[in-house]
Amino acid sequence: MDFLDSIIREAGERFGLGNKAGDLLAALLGLITDRKQGGFTGFLDRFRQAGLGNAVSSWITRGDNTPISDEQLESALGTETVKDIAARAGVDSAAATSALAYLTPKVVDTLTPDGTVPDESSLLSRVSGFLSGFGGTAAGAASAKASETFNRLDNATGGDAKSSILKWLIPLLILLGLLILGFWYCNRTPTPVGNTNVNTNVNRPANTNANANAVARAVNSSVSIKAENGKYTVTGVVPDEATKKQIVDALTAQYGADNVNFDGLRVDASAKSLGAGWWDNFSKLLPNLKDWKTGELSFVGNAITATSGLPPVAIAQIKSLFSSWTLPVSISGAETTAKQANEESLKELGEARTVDEVVKALNVSIISFASDSSQIPADAKPVLEKAAEVLKKQPEGTTIEIGGHTDSDGNDDANLKLSQTRADAVKKALVALGVKETMLTAKGYGETAPVAPNDTPDNKFKNRRIEYKTGSGNSLTTTETKPSANTNSR
Structure with missing residues (x-):
């Protein structure tokens, strides 16, 4: 399939895996279809149990897929499972973790095209179709061979094969492909990775000092x-x-x-x-x-x-x-705070005429993202809609930076990624409302720019925020910012 080839190629290039990206994806599909592990539903439940229910929902339903970090993937699947998949694919575990975090949302999205989790027979049919893209694996070879056999039989019978044996042959071929995939996943001898030329530094922060090959993240x-x-x-x-x-x-x-x-x-x-x-x-x-x-x-x-x-x-x-x-907004009091802040922001936006006034009003608002999610909640959308009305009237050369910030809880790298993803989500929402993309930049700061000490829940709440800056060209100036322009969690 073209789509499968595309994500294998992109993962191979992005994480330095080359052709082994296909093996890694085959191993992931093997885990998804493993009945002993609960099948597809059991696979998704692992992420829900790790607090990633909102992310899972975004992968299944139509719309943007919420990305996950390396740490979130390991939290859901477990370090040993990830290491086992990496060994079976002959890939360094650190690179495999990053690649699997990238692949998982895309694979789940592709396996749920109608927005629902398929039953077992439908899942096997879809996975069997994917296997034809794995030219270098045993499962791919089996799938290709099965397809070739059926086509020869169909041609020999003048097309009657489709009506006479389709009902029983296709399920058997699907089952054969899945059995071979399962056998390959469970019994393949792990490939030594000590001498492979896998680039484990791709997409990793330059200041990371940990030895990814020696230390498994908890x-x-x-x-x-x-x-x-x-x-x-x-x-x-x-x-x-x-x-x-x-x-x-x-x-x-x-x-x-x-x-x-x-x-x-x-x-x-x-x-x-x-x-x-x-x-x-x-x-x-x-x-x-x-x-x-x-x-x-x-x-x-x-x-x-x-x-x-x-x-x-x-x-x-x-x-x-x-x-x-860290508590859910429904009981922490943040929900009430966000409602009041957004009402005040809307009032100020109604009177705003200049970009400085818009930015000042936006910095009053609060976007209460769900835990580890970048989906903008409904109560924040009226604020962005009103802001877009004014921003569309601003002159050429106007620039605004959308900055994402977190508190200090959790992993530094994960916080940086989450803050960038949320800033990107706000930018995307404004562009969808008609604001010129050239006017906006999105930057994640993680936990590096707190407005209060990270010593109490209230102060952490202040540090979890989307902050807006305005200026001309690349010269950005921070307008007066209230410390209540927060996001909900981390």
């Missing part, structure tokens, strides 16, 4: 509890069996063994522990969740990413017990 622990009519599903990753046993024992005692499923809770020794005091605070919270029947509660690293359906007393206790953690 992933964040996560625990997610989904309640549905008094039945509870617990998923996530924890660093050791002792932590898992604590969780299993406590939830079993509270809800009963028949009502709780722990199949999705796994142990990864490379996972970093959840935030300080998590178990003590969770133990105190648990009694107030006894009557909780439907909703979701999720912990990732030192953040709470979901709190739907919880009783008010539990919400109040979370705000008290986890006051130093």
